[in-house]
Amino acid sequence: MPDISILTQDGKTRSHPLEGDRVGLGRATVNELCFPDDNGLSRQHLFFERDGDGWTLSDPGSKNGTMLNGERVDAARRLKPGDRIHAGHLTIVYGVPTRPFNETVVFIDTRDEKSTVSRQLAEVLPQNEKIVDPAKTPVSADKVGALIKAGRELAGHRPLADPFPTILNLAIEAVNAERGVLLAYEGDSLDVKASSGGSFRISSGVRDRVLRDKASILVNDVMSDEAFRGMQSLVQQQVRMLMTVPLQTNDQVIGLIYVDSPTLTKEFTVEDLNLLTVMANVAAIRIEHARLAEVEQAERILTKDLEQAAIIQQGLLPSKAPVVPGLELAGYNAASRSVGGDYYDFLTYPDGKLGLVLGDVSGKAMPAALLMSSLQARLRVLAEDITDVADLMTRLNRHTAANTPSNRFVTLFFLLIDPLTGGFEYTNAGHNPPYLVQKNGELKALEGGGLILGLFPQARYQSFKGALEPGESIVIFSDGVTEATTSANDEYGEERLEETLRLNREKSAGEMVHAITKSVSDFVAGAPAADDLTLVVVRRV
Secondary structure, eight states, rough: OEEEEEOOOTTTTEEOOOOOOOEEEETTTTTTTETTTTTEEEEEEEEEEEEEEEEEEEEEOOOSSSEEEEEEEOSSSOOOOOEEEETTEEEEEEEEEOOSSSSSSSEOOOOOOOOEEEHHHHHSSSSTOOOOOOGGGSHHHHHHHHHHHHHHHHHSSTTTTTTHHHHHHHHHHHHHHSEEEEEETTTTEEEEEEEEEEEEEEHHHHHHHHHOOOOEESSSOGSSSSSTTTHHHHHTTOOOOOEEEEEEEETTEEEEEEEEOOOOSSSOOHHHHHHHHHHHHHHHHHEEEEHHHEEEEEEEEHHHHEEEEHHHHHHHHOOOOOOOOOOOEEEEEOOSSOOOEEEEEEOOOTTTTTEEEEEEESSSHHHHHHHHHHHHHHHHHHHTTSOOOHHHHHHHHHEEEEEEEEEEEEEEEEEETTTTOEEEEEEESSSOOOOEEESOOOOOOOOOOOOTTTSEEEEOOOOOOOOOOOEEEEEEHHHHHHBBTTTOOOHHHHHHHHHHHHHHHOHHHHHHHHHHHHHHHHHHHTTTOOSSSEEEEEEOO
């Protein structure tokens, strides 16, 4: 089956096999490939569909489109290995083989082996004992010392990188094994953390029983066990006996320890299996404690940094709207996290005109906030002496493309209005069309615009003109308004926003902002915000 390699906007790469007849990708959870934080994607953005012995790519009408090798996908396109797909902030390569799991450990298929001995942790530890007491553990006196040594070696406050080789060496020494390997989960991947004695071929059946069933496995003579007798790889490695135990904390398995010996000078015993099972339990608890300590420390640092970043970011946004005769102005921003990627601003000019800007940077939290602050500084310099609105956006796009990572994009709306006449001119880089709310309740979307900023450096933008009459408002909003969702994943949507605008068309700019935010809040009913919410309202009086 073919694989796809997906580069996300945070710079991480993941591989995924294409299976079944259809694989969907988008922000909604119904997709097999779900990226809810990528605001460049539609809810159902694209589909991979099986076509004979290959696959096709189709776009059901996404908001920002899908590019295949630099060309927009308007109809189903058959894929070939190496094809590059751009959707939202994702870069997808088709037909990339999955990277081998690990060169140190190879898992080999076996039948359901009839191993000599199988144990559960609950069978080894005394009932109702939360802390391992060597005196109550079913091992002989000479093994008690090994447990005490393990407890002493694994105590203290070593960095997380240290316990793995220590744990493996203790395990090999305790049961007199000749070699061993320790594997632990990193996310969904089972990675080698320490090894001693070369490469290993481990039965996939043994692995699955250890990880899935939390079973400790002892095979004392591989050649006499039907499940292993015909396995040439084990014969070549001269493996005669082996043990595998889970790294288990209570009910969670975080990895495994595997040991074996090529000779039969001393057989592994049930006592050895009991000892290794208990040691693995102690080790797993130590690993988890170390991980939790690191996570807690990182969270304390991050919380402090985010608090400072939030203060700085709020200082970059307008503390209040400027007073402009003939206009009412209001702005609002609520980040979905401590800091966010939405940005709005009011720009005043010597001739009395006013600039309104609302931008939405891809992503969330610190990366988006940093890009937002860079965008604000760049725009303020370029817009300091504005003569051509379209040229402003064209130059801003060129600067953004040159100074922004390729997996980050910006949507932005800019409007220049004359308070004396109500005449305005605007340009749009892939942002939601704002609404002009008329006195009779009719709504007019300010359509027209160009591509999102930073995608194509040579793109040119157009400007469009209109007039704002007394009693009319223009409402500029980020997609955090229309795409606000309930806990049942229902969207607020444009229809609800339009109804709110009609009902509050006679309100002041500040009252309009309050009405919209209250309507959204009432709709989501406490569900956590998935995206930043930003509004700018200008009303002519």
